[in-house]
Amino acid sequence: MKLNEHNLIKMQNIIQEHEFEHAADYLIEHTRQGIRLSKQGEEDYASSCNSRIGGDPDLPEGMEWPLTSDGTPMTFLAQLQLRDLAAHDATASLPHSGVLYFFVGVDEPAYNIEHRVLYLAEDQTAAASRGRAPEGTALDEEFAGYRIEARATLEPPNYAYVDDELVEDDEHDFESYEDLCHQLTGQESDDIATIFGYPSTQHGDCEHEAALMLLTGTEYNYSMEAAVQKIADHFGGNAEQAQQEIRDTLLLLAIDSDDEIGFCWWDAGELQFFIRKEDLLARNFERTYCSLYSS
Template structure:
């Protein structure tokens, strides 16, 4: 990521003020630009094309509702107006206009979940209209719709991804860093969606799981070395290229459990959508991976 002077100064100041000056080089290297979306109130369906979570989507009149391979109507989860997000996309990863809409099938099991990510052009978005959800969808529940407001955030490594040796000293440990972490991220009580950054998880292997399925079509066996070797084999034995592919996996969206909307991912977990950076930049939203994390 390319640091601006102001953001770099803000990060360094927060770290120095909290006795983490020793971690500045590490966090400048590993912190990512993110986008967080917060609920701002009930969805207004009289204004199609606005960013929304829960409720019903806006779709062009001639588009069919996404269906699972078993012929069930998928559940709509969120739509993101890309023009609204563009000013907050400091990594310049997303298209500048149009809309992304996220649907999901049955969230059992928690890996390789059937889903769809629909992308609309600006012209298609202009023609989109409110589309009530089918009476029965895969999640078997009705979710309340809320309008969203996006903002740019900094996303340091979370507890699953952080290098504790680079953070802890004799005087401060991760418990002290956690408060700084929350401050750096600028978390809000109404936050429900996160684009980019690090996925919420207990382990730092979500990108291995996603890359393995996207590149080889195989399910993850929870062995990182095995996944790396399988990806490398698919890439002609090039292990360095395999590592690069894993490192370039992008968390396209994280959807939190939320009582207002009605989302509850297993035991109050999160739902993830991942994509290869190459596919994201090419607008290939038909090549995504969906999984669920819950403690």
């Protein structure tokens, strides 16, 4: 999705400040308009349906807790008050009101992790109150609850996605590029999650993995070429549509490891939720994909 006018001007100014004019066209084309979520202190549950990570969710009375396929209660991860996020969503893709909830099952293996993303409209959450987690949820851990606050951000390609040959030259090494990225994202120590950015990975293939499973139900074999071919076969051999589907596979939420909350995704990695753009715009959160990256 193209940068809006405000972000385009901001991008151009930062590129000029860091003297990256040689890569300007590439960076403008590939930088994503994202949202970062940062911790704002421990949750006291004085407010209902505010944006929160860890702890307990606010649920309507009588709502059943999500279960895994074997009947184990899933572990609650986060709730996002979409009314508060709307002002920071430069893509205008998220619903403008209501609450998104994220639950997860056992995080092994690291791909196609059992999970649930629930969307409740504003009228469904009007009388919501703190819902205590059942004993013995899937991850069998208690996570401290923290209030979180959103801010708009620009998300350039990270080390796994960037074209090194285009951003590096005789005067600019990768460290110079990281300095530019830091200013674009405005990274803060309390950042805990990202929406619509680039996922952490080593190979830049997370969207291939997610799109392959969402569209064909097939597990990824770590070949981007094979994934494109299988998706193309799904569309009658249309390779162009396959590539577009991969581009339209969006990072709905990436949750970092965090000692204060108690999140530790394997070796301090990142838990990632993906959704197809078509499903997001249709408010269909029944079809999402969850995976885990850890170095």
